[in-house]
Amino acid sequence: MLEGVVKIPRGRFSAAGEAVRRGRILRAQGRRRQAAEAFLEALALCPRETDAYWHNTALNELEITEGAAELESKPRSLNMVLSNRCNIECVMCSVWDNPWEMPERALREVSELFPTLGRLMWQGGEVFMSPRFEPLFDLAAAHLNLQQHITTNGLLFSRSLARKIIRSNSALILSIDGATKTTYERVRKKGRFERLLEGIRLLNEARDERAAASAGAPVYPLTMNVTIMRSNYRELERFAEFAHEHRFQTLQINPVDTSGPEDIFRCRDREALPFIEEAVPRMKERAARLGLILHVWLPSSRSPELIREPKPGIEKLEEPKAASSQAVPAFANEIGCFWPWQDLWIDQGGRVRPHCFCGWDIGNVKDDSLMALWNNETMQGYRRRLHANAAAGWCSNRCVEGAILKEALGLDG
Numbered sequence: 001m002l003e004g005v006v007k008i009p010r011g012r013f014s015a016a017g018e019a020v021r022r023g024r025i026l027r028a029q030g031r032r033r034q035a036a037e038a039f040l041e042a043l044a045l046c047p048r049e050t051d052a053y054w055h056n057t058a059l060n061e062l063e064i065t066e067g068a069a070e071l072e073s074k075p076r077s078l079n080m081v082l083s084n085r086c087n088i089e090c091v092m093c094s095v096w097d098n099p100w101e102m103p104e105r106a107l108r109e110v111s112e113l114f115p116t117l118g119r120l121m122w123q124g125g126e127v128f129m130s131p132r133f134e135p136l137f138d139l140a141a142a143h144l145n146l147q148q149h150i151t152t153n154g155l156l157f158s159r160s161l162a163r164k165i166i167r168s169n170s171a172l173i174l175s176i177d178g179a180t181k182t183t184y185e186r187v188r189k190k191g192r193f194e195r196l197l198e199g200i201r202l203l204n205e206a207r208d209e210r211a212a213a214s215a216g217a218p219v220y221p222l223t224m225n226v227t228i229m230r231s232n233y234r235e236l237e238r239f240a241e242f243a244h245e246h247r248f249q250t251l252q253i254n255p256v257d258t259s260g261p262e263d264i265f266r267c268r269d270r271e272a273l274p275f276i277e278e279a280v281p282r283m284k285e286r287a288a289r290l291g292l293i294l295h296v297w298l299p300s301s302r303s304p305e306l307i308r309e310p311k312p313g314i315e316k317l318e319e320p321k322a323a324s325s326q327a328v329p330a331f332a333n334e335i336g337c338f339w340p341w342q343d344l345w346i347d348q349g350g351r352v353r354p355h356c357f358c359g360w361d362i363g364n365v366k367d368d369s370l371m372a373l374w375n376n377e378t379m380q381g382y383r384r385r386l387h388a389n390a391a392a393g394w395c396s397n398r399c400v401e402g403a404i405l406k407e408a409l410g411l412d413g
């Protein structure tokens, strides 16, 4: 599941924050020395003891600028799966059939990171099925710089849960893989379309209450996420209408990542892929007309490798070589992606990667502590490759070829 570019306002911004922002701009202009000076200025403004969040942010930006492989700074973004529990049984997913719970030790480690985290992304299974969610959500909500992003199927909202979440510093991403009742219920087995619509109605009611209570505040961000697969690719254009009708601001379109009957990308389906390539431009036009923000993260049918098969284990990385004129395609940016410096993506079963686009795991929370994973050999290998602009052939083609927005590669944030 992908979620990367929802924008919501920060709880606090400080002089250190201004210096960090200046440093990022300077680094993007290639003025690394001045950028490093700005980050050092930010560090001096926010000692760790009094402002853990900005101290860690400034230190992390400095380490990115220096291309450090082993980091003193801690992760700034975390994807979290509490369990595989789910209330539905989607056709393209087997998570619901594999019981798994996040170990208690890892939960403690996660909550220890709250003071320095800027973003916490909750995913499932279905996140609201876990009794551990609400206590952890409340604990995280006490940290004003921490934005929580919740991905849910939207079928379990009560009025009180909708209100609680909409009133917090958070954003919601609803996974909706059918624009019609027939398709929705075919894909989301045990899910009822009417219950989904009721959940969305409760959310919009709570959004209206929040807007009425705080005139001038930004609209609470609501994103719709669609996984495109065999059962729903013909509805591509209808998703834009559905999103608009139900007051979503953003629509994200992702490819299914499976080898099963719903696969159309790994098997390069000869009917589905040309259909999609023709439908996407029409969908973009329609979304623009409706004022929807649309992100289409579907691989091109011309990609040599549409979706990378997950790697079964961790392999020792070769030392990255500096980019050469033959190293094409290469990222357009000096460092193509910041996720290995910023993010830990804990997935179902405790697998950990730098981000969801990444094909190679760095380890598993059942074997290692989060901080050991953060700086292990594989994670450092990601950083070294990216810093040497030698990630082509290792990183996902979708990232390298520019199919992913730079904001979704951690480059703006």
Ligand code: SF4
Residues within 6 Å of the ligand: 336, 337, 338, 339, 340, 354, 355, 356, 357, 358, 359, 382, 391, 394, 395, 396, 399, 400, 409
């Ligand atoms: S560019 Fe590489 S490290 Fe960054 S998200 Fe893509 S695969 Fe992962």
